[in-house]
Amino acid sequence: NETFDLKEHPHSRLNILTGDWILVSPHRTKRPWQGKVEASQMDERPEYDPNCYLCPGNKRADGSDNPDYKASYVFTNDYSSLLLNTPDGGLNDDELLVANSQRGICRVISFSPRHDLTLPQMETPDIRKVVDVWQAEYQELATYPWIKHIQIFENKGDIMGCSNPHPHGQIWAQNSIPVEVAKETRQQKEYFEQKGRSLLGDYVKLELKRQERVIFENDHFVVLVPFWAVWPYETMIVSKRHITSLLYFTDEEKAALAEAIKRLTVRYDNMFETSFPYSSGMHQSPVNMGDHPYWHWHMHFYPPLLRSATVKKFMVGYEMLANPQRDITAEFAAEKLRNLSEVHYKVKE
């Protein structure tokens, strides 16, 4: 009689941050692939592109000129999905058609004046400057009393819907709590009220003891593949200290976060020797809604590639209708990431 083994047998895992389950099919990597093959990332870009709306000095869609900036540069998204002047209002028709007006601010952050770089190719002190901008933006946006949530994120690579290869991220701040954040709030609150400790704090301690899914750590952050990872090489950066938002990061922590991002994204690029696409973003405490002592700052990386630079994981029929599903285990992914070099493959060339 066989015994159940996470490495061998199909199983579900609980995402303790959302309360959702995911389906893991460890045996399924053997599946041959005759489906869609992505174009390899065209990686040769000039340092400056006269047609890029993010390069220093260039014209933007709204007619304004970018300054001749030297580090990173923030401006309001010319095609914001949320707007400042949305009138209040809503609809409730028999509880069947229910809608609410949404107000917000969308900003773009150019990470570097150099058109040809990405985070893994930037120097750690320059990434540190991006961390400073994130902190300053979070602080400034929180001064609008009606803003409740600030989503800091990055879409990297055109297969992640990124419409401009110039290294940049986004911030969408709005007057309500988005679905994923509401789930993480509920789960963290419940645990904190029961145990008096941070859910992620306890989780990270357990992972450090186990050393099965940890990729690396520095003085202030742990980088790991979460037990419940959905995307093939999904990772999380978690602060060792129980901090509710990046507002409270010390200088040392900001430097350590920049270092963690650098080391993780270099490993990603080295995985398939390509500019590794992903969407990443921070989760942290809502603002202007009182105290959230249970919130524990962390950053997610959701990269779609599965087998190579050109074959990604598709979250489609079963995943959309029923349940997220993955074909390799979190432990396998962590081991691969752990064994990769922290010298960028382009530097070695």
Add this chain to the structure above:
Amino acid sequence: NETFDLKEHPHSRLNILTGDWILVSPHRTKRPWQGKVEASQMDERPEYDPNCYLCPGNKRADGSDNPDYKASYVFTNDYSSLLLNTPDGGLNDDELLVANSQRGICRVISFSPRHDLTLPQMETPDIRKVVDVWQAEYQELATYPWIKHIQIFENKGDIMGCSNPHPHGQIWAQNSIPVEVAKETRQQKEYFEQKGRSLLGDYVKLELKRQERVIFENDHFVVLVPFWAVWPYETMIVSKRHITSLLYFTDEEKAALAEAIKRLTVRYDNMFETSFPYSSGMHQSPVNMGDHPYWHWHMHFYPPLLRSATVKKFMVGYEMLANPQRDITAEFAAEKLRNLSEVHYKVKE
């Protein structure tokens, strides 16, 4: 002072089936696109492909031969993500690492012996035969007492992760209730217990009165863009009768469902004169878990294309980390679909 208008202003809408919210940005269609452009679907395929593992008479990955089938053909997926013989078991480490063994059966349904067809190109009586197979499979799989949920779905097009263009769908049956189905169960149950009526029944009546999001109806089904649609041209087929699963479809209803699928998918293909990609699937009552009188059978279509045959909507950074977001309203999408011809563009040529 402007008044709030669903057609103009950013807002959130409630998905009454899941309880989740989505963000709608009606003004955002004006955004120029410099991002990823998909290859146009290569649409010229032979009636028979000697290398296809679904064509009649061909060899499959497991070494067996397909019969010389004439209508549709069902077999166990050679790369099943769920397996029949998974040993029972689980893991619970301090409620932080939580996993359960999963058991299941994955099947593939070839819709037609013809390699070059898709549902919109098949004749309605042949689609009707597919509906018969779905019903028979659902019935047969429900005879395994440990099976709790049966997901019938289709991934169409390589941008939906479909690895073989031969027209086919899948069924994944398993010993637990997937996340999305659990949400729909909860919402339908709550409404039914409060009002004594089907949530979707009431919703469809309201939509038929409004005629803003209905695309068409026949004697037994209504086809509409749900108020809370996430994907640009997302639709739903809902049975007029309150039926818990396709097990109870009458002959007339099965014919009407085939007709509805034909008419909807032809409109989809005509939208951008391309083989319109989507993932689709049915939601219906779980099995072997007692009565679910609140469940109301329906079928979802999640198509990714946004602006053209080559530009899709990306559900990435903000959507993954925070909240699904769309750039056109459900009403706009319904109007476009309503105005399309029901004669396939390839027939007209």
